[in-house]
Amino acid sequence: MTNQNVIISEPRSGFDSSVLSLTPAIPGPLPQPGRFIAVPAKKSFKNIESGAGDHAARITALLDSMRASSPTRRSSETENIKSWIAHHPSALNMFDEIIKASKGKQIVVFLDYDGTLSPIVDDPDKAFMTSEMREAVRDTAKYFPTAIVSGRCRAKVFNFVKLSELYYAGSHGMDIKAPARGRNYRKGNNQAVLCQPAREYLPMIDEVYKSLVEKTKSIPGAKVENNKFCLSVHFRRVDEKRWTELAEQVKLVTKKYPRLRLTQGRKVLEIRPSIKWDKGNALEFLLESLGYANSNDVLPIYIGDDRTDEDAFKILRNRGQGCGILVSKSPKETNASYSLQEPLEVMYFLNLLVEGKRSSLQQRFQRK
Numbered sequence: 530m531t532n533q534n535v536i537i538s539e540p541r542s543g544f545d546s547s548v549l550s551l552t553p554a555i556p557g558p559l560p561q562p563g564r565f566i567a568v569p570a571k572k573s574f575k576n577i578e579s580g581a582g583d584h585a586a587r588i589t590a591l592l593d594s595m596r597a598s599s600p601t602r603r604s605s606e607t608e609n610i611k612s613w614i615a616h617h618p619s620a621l622n623m624f625d626e627i628i629k630a631s632k633g634k635q636i637v638v639f640l641d642y643d644g645t646l647s648p649i650v651d652d653p654d655k656a657f658m659t660s661e662m663r664e665a666v667r668d669t670a671k672y673f674p675t676a677i678v679s680g681r682c683r684a685k686v687f688n689f690v691k692l693s694e695l696y697y698a699g700s701h702g703m704d705i706k707a708p709a710r711g712r713n714y715r716k717g718n719n720q721a722v723l724c725q726p727a728r729e730y731l732p733m734i735d736e737v738y739k740s741l742v743e744k745t746k747s748i749p750g751a752k753v754e755n756n757k758f759c760l761s762v763h764f765r766r767v768d769e770k771r772w773t774e775l776a777e778q779v780k781l782v783t784k785k786y787p788r789l790r791l792t793q794g795r796k797v798l799e800i801r802p803s804i805k806w807d808k809g810n811a812l813e814f815l816l817e818s819l820g821y822a823n824s825n826d827v828l829p830i831y832i833g834d835d836r837t838d839e840d841a842f843k844i845l846r847n848r849g850q851g852c853g854i855l856v857s858k859s860p861k862e863t864n865a866s867y868s869l870q871e872p873l874e875v876m877y878f879l880n881l882l883v884e885g886k887r888s889s890l891q892q893r894f895q896r897k
């Protein structure tokens with residue numbers, strides 16, 4: 530992992546304009562700190578749990594909230610989309626502004642996996658990234674410290690990404706590892722694990738995993754994924770008529786474990802230790818490890834598509850620093866400042882970062 534303090538300040542050259550024209554130009558100023566749409570408080574499962582209403586109403590609210598994480602677009606939404614885009618402009622269109630904001634700062638790149646580097650697919654075991662995307666991430670890590678921050682367990686996400694030069698924060702940031710040759714690598718320790726704040730939960734998580742597999746096996750399409758420090762119960766391939774039944778089974782099992790909490794993602798319910806540790810903490814931990822704890826010399830760029838990524842967007846907003854980019858084709862409540870529509874656009878954005886850096890280095894070299 531390289532961590533050079535090279536500044537991208539020169540105008541871009543050698544950029545492929547066809548890349549930029551893929552997204553319609555959206556006029557509008559760079560979002561300023563505090564220029565966020567006021568959003569109603571999110572309904573987490575916890576809110577739903579503690580709210581008034583009977584058991585059935587709570588399950589319905591939970592499922593509605595999960596559906597909203599993976600919406601289908603209706604034509605009446607077009608106006609909403611325009612207004613949303615005006616507040617969360619495309620990071621491709623705003624690329625020059627982002628680079629301007631990085632002047633004198635070290636860019637650090639944080640990437641979610643599912644829905645960001647790989648498209649959402651029905652079978653979670655087949656969420657492969659393209660080799661072009663892998664190249665883009667590899668190139669990015671040559672010039673900027675780069676971390677993958679995923680809900681998946683670290684080993685699984687590594688098997689998809691296959692790049693040893695990156696930082697990995699698996700299980701929603703509860704399992705962080707530096708690259709083998711990173712600056713945090715301790716001699717003689719092949720593992721180089723940096724942070725596992727929920728180790729004591731491992732036996733409990735295993736127990737709940739077995740129980741969930743047993744209780745959900747009669748529901749066709751249901752899948753329980755063991756992500757080491759957390760679990761995912763997948764609804765995507767379950768007939769919607771049976772979602773309530775599945776959610777009830779999950780609830781039945783987890784209510785015996787008050788030290789665990791439920792959150793929801795894209796057609797998935799996630800069971801996690803109730804410790805205060807999420808992707809936002811992982812982002813802060815990694816910045817600190819890189820020497821940027823309370824520094825103004827850094828521009829973190831975080832790209833993600835899921836509700837769990839909001840914890841990281843929120844940290845950037847609170848720091849008044851960095852650049853949160855939500856990957857979404859539909860308007861969503863978000864703390865991110867910018868948007869990209871799909872993984873392909875994420876790849877274009879990473880390629881632009883790399884191109885910008887290369888041309889800036891080239892110009893420096895030519896001036897010498």
Ligand SMILES: O=P(O)(O)OC[C@H]1O[C@H](O[C@H]2O[C@H](CO)[C@@H](O)[C@H](O)[C@H]2O)[C@H](O)[C@@H](O)[C@@H]1O
Nearest residue numbers: 642643649650651653656679680761765795797
């Ligand atoms: O933080 P992430 O890297 O985005 O991981 C979040 C969850 O992603 C995966 O599930 C999602 O993607 C699947 C494959 O495209 C899709 O089938 C599923 O419906 C999505 O929810 C992963 O399988 C989960 O374990 C992660 O927690």
